[in-house]
Amino acid sequence: MQKAHWADRAERLTSQSWLLLAVHALFVIASSLSGTFLGVYLWKASHNFAAIGWFTLLTHLCMALTFWIVGYVVKKGYTLLCFRIGIALSAGFYAIVLLLGTSAVHYIWLLGLVQGLATGLFWLVFNVIYFEVSEPDTRDRFNGWMGIFGAIAGMVAPWCSGLLISHMNAERGYRMVFMISLGIFIAGVVVSFWLRQRRTEGVYEWRLPVRILQTKGTPWRSILGALAAQGFRESVFGVMIGLLVYIQTGSEMKLGNFTLITSAIAFISFYFVGKWVKPSWRSPAMLLGTVALIVVILPFFFGLSYMTMLIFGIGTSLFIPLYTVPMTSAVFDLIGQNEESVRQREEYIVLRELGLSAGRIVSMLLFIVTVSVSQDPLVLNILLLVVGSAPFVCWLCMRGYLRSMAGQREKMPRREVTR
Template sequence: MEQLKASGGKLDSQAILLLIVHTLFGSANALSGTFVGVYMWKAKNDFTIVGWFTLMTHLTMMVTFWLAGKWVKEHNKMNVLRAGVFVSACFYMLVLWLGKGSVNHFVWLGMVQGVSVGFFWLSFNVVYFEVTDPDNRDKFNGTVGLLAAGAGIVAPWISGMLIVSLGDLAGYRLIFSISLGIFVAGVVLSFFLKKRKVSGTYEWLLPLRIFRLAETPWKRVATALMFQGVREGVFGFMIGLLVYISTSSEASLGNFALITSAVSLVSFWLTGRFIKPRYRKISMLIGSVMVVAAILPFFWRMSYGTLLIFGIGSALFFPLYSVPMVSSVFDLIGADEESAKQREEYIVFRELSLNVGRVLGVLVFNLVISWSKAPLVINVLLLGIGSSTFFSWLFMRWRLSTAKS
């Protein structure tokens, strides 16, 4: 298997370029993605509209991952990466074109975003697997998180300031336009990434084959990933909405993102630097418990202050959960020659498991919110969904115990 890394665990120019493309993709989404849910909320003041938009995104992602797996496995995976960035640009073009009417087309917009995210992350994760190994995987994941946090510090804050200073119409148009430009730059830069080797034939039904096996670690891993997805599916859009609803200010949401991303940057840097494979089990346990504990202040009062406590707590401890989780799953893919050869299929399987959890989480959210929007109900719902990280650890702890120093 081709590896693009230098001696001593340092990544070569191609790996660094991959990180830069990832950062551009993340920056463009941080600039505008944080405010897409708010944009729709302001048009209808309806949690379920944003929920259904998110649900369509995740459902489409699942289908995209499964179908695009053949393209990545047998053809040019770098074109899939570029397609993801390009379709993301198309998403923001559509939002610009539709304007406030975007809320009436949340199904189609969710599908476009699902295709873009599916293309990008499938290709990125396959290349990521190829440029890392168990010795430098935690470091790479920490660097990815650090760069994403860096983008999260600057981009949403700038967006919030622009929207407040220019007004809704001009402000949103400007940030969506800037995102469009960054995506175009990402496409251009991606052409400097070398075309990578392809081999083998795509196994369409590998997920079904895995669940038919009597003994396989992937069943427990898939369950852990599903629980992780439950939290991601809801918290990915709900927290930003709650911050906006509590303050009625995009600038406050931008400040929230700035503060929490700054904390996340430091935490990802420390986690990537100091968490070794032998510490993954305790690291993930601490992270999974503490991000649940960060939800408890909501039961005192839902306000910008308690949301900030939650945001800082999650930013501080979530890397302790996520870095070992990602590294352990990818180590399992590379555990033997057979699974390494089917890395595309296993990465598709990983993403399908995550998205099943995301879909389930959003479905539960939509059902509960349709029944009641009482503060206590929302808090209990967030606590229940947020607790999924602990159950994810329960299903992964056996795998974390096998990590070598």
């Protein structure tokens, strides 16, 4: 009984973990309120897939550069300052959209740079703090809760945005949504002041990504391939799905309903995955999620409609936690495997983000080339299938590491290297 009680305590999240989840929830709510409809807003002003693709590509490029450069600043001990600047810049991004209005589509380069800088700052520091406040025993649970809060935000925020836009003059509704997002981002900055700054160690190693790639036998080589595959899927699907729902329905309200339904499914799925999936089950869980994510794309070939989009959305929401939770937890476990990597946690998190960014950039370049050549439904469906099959590559790259870690689990100490 005492051993079981100790294990239960070990798997509980700390107060700092809950604070970080709160900041993340505010960030996701603000992003979901406006981000879901930002692509639609730019589409209505331009009716140009390629323009939206260029905005997204610039965002990814600026994010990657931000990860690499700001890693040095974070290593110097300015972790929380960078975190707050990232959230504040996200608020600034929507302030710029408010000022530019429908002419924002003519300033794609400015929007991409600001969004990339803001997002890069936030996610780099978020992942550093996440690593510091979590342990191997709590990561799956933390990721489960993060998915739950993200799903709740995905349920409520876009639906409320769709309701506002549909019941107000469209331009006025969009401006109201962007203003609310701005206010929630500011609230996120305020809550971040309760997070504790942790001591950093050592000097920032600028060339760590190159050194890791040159090191023979390191699991990071295959994991970087998996991360690139993960980012490859995220980029195009992040742009296309909401936009296709709007194009098929012509209604912001129906897009809000779509996100409400799919996020409700994700809420349930993330809860059970975070609760039940243990480190030893990560490989089979990830394989199941990967296969399902590919299968749910196939209905598009029977006709692109709101119903087939809904089938895709529900299937994705049901199975994506099986893919993302094991992937995220395993990578951060690798960062915490020894004292040297813990001391260089900032560099390794930059390495992780650069892997994801590489996949996102290649994916978005493929998207821009494809839609510039043809926007035929069959061509778009093939593009979605190709991009949507990337999780299988991700699993192939991860399976060896996941199995080896599951086998070593019983021999390892209960707790990770102390930070």
